[in-house]
Amino acid sequence: xxxxxxxxxxxxxxxxxxxxxxxxxxxxxxxxxxxxxxxxxxxxxxxxxxxxxxxxxxxxxxxxxxxxxxxxxxxxxxxxxxxxxxxxxxxxxxxxxxxxxxxxxxxxxxxx
Amino acid sequence: xxxxxxxxxxxxxxxxxxxxxxxxxxxxxxxxxxxxxxxxxxxxxxxxxxxxxxxxxxxxxxxxxxxxxxxxxxxxxxxxxxxxxxxxxxxxxxxxxxxxxxxxxxxxxxxx
Numbered sequence: 001x002x003x004x005x006x007x008x009x010x011x012x013x014x015x016x017x018x019x020x021x022x023x024x025x026x027x028x029x030x031x032x033x034x035x036x037x038x039x040x041x042x043x044x045x046x047x048x049x050x051x052x053x054x055x056x057x058x059x060x061x062x063x064x065x066x067x068x069x070x071x072x073x074x075x076x077x078x079x080x081x082x083x084x085x086x087x088x089x090x091x092x093x094x095x096x097x098x099x100x101x102x103x104x105x106x107x108x109x110x111x112x
Numbered sequence: 113x114x115x116x117x118x119x120x121x122x123x124x125x126x127x128x129x130x131x132x133x134x135x136x137x138x139x140x141x142x143x144x145x146x147x148x149x150x151x152x153x154x155x156x157x158x159x160x161x162x163x164x165x166x167x168x169x170x171x172x173x174x175x176x177x178x179x180x181x182x183x184x185x186x187x188x189x190x191x192x193x194x195x196x197x198x199x200x201x202x203x204x205x206x207x208x209x210x211x212x213x214x215x216x217x218x219x220x221x222x223x224x
Contacts, residue, residue, distance in 0.1 A: 026155030033158065037146065043138030046145065050165035057162060 013091020076103030125203020
């Protein structure tokens with residue numbers, strides 16, 4: 001939990017970055033659904049798609065938490081996972097970007 | 113609830129008919145998923161697909177009940193909904209086919 005100040009412009013930039021990441025991840029989920037549909041065509045794939053989407057819904061619901069108190073950590077994870085780039089965060093101040101970059105590296109190491 | 117006798121050959125035919133109907137309905141669900149994917153491509157469609165598949169899973173789970181005590185009624189509904197034809201039931205005795213046909217007509221009327 002971090003108690004940082006977010007200016008109105010930063011809030012706007014943060015919101016746009018958050019939505020961009022979410023949109024990219026949704027499109028990636030869609031592409032995986034398309035792959036599952038391509039791989040099998042006897043109809044049983046619909047249950048694999050259902051399981052996959054339920055799992056992803058749970059994951060995204062937990063991950064995309066837009067509270068300013070946790071947003072640095074959320075952005076760090078999204079960056080570590082490739083859904084967000086530093087360019088997306090151009091509207092945030094340098095200290096926040098640096099924090100996100102550091103946390104992101106920690107996420108990547110924990111994931112490796 | 114009906115207490116009918118099912119010969120081994122009838123059980124085999126009933127099982128095949130049940131699986132045919134289930135397979136047709138799964139393929140129809142798959143086609144609807146493909147339509148949902150075609151209609152939207154901003155990624156948000158994945159949640160509509162998830163809701164649709166969860167709803168269908170609940171429906172099919174309730175509908176496809178392979179207990180001989182309820183099978184006449186199950187087949188009647190599947191026939192009323194178009195997932196099963198009388199030809200699929202060729203392996204059943206005439207009395208059962210007639211029962212299924214009658215119950216199916218009742219289902220259709222209830223649905224109309």
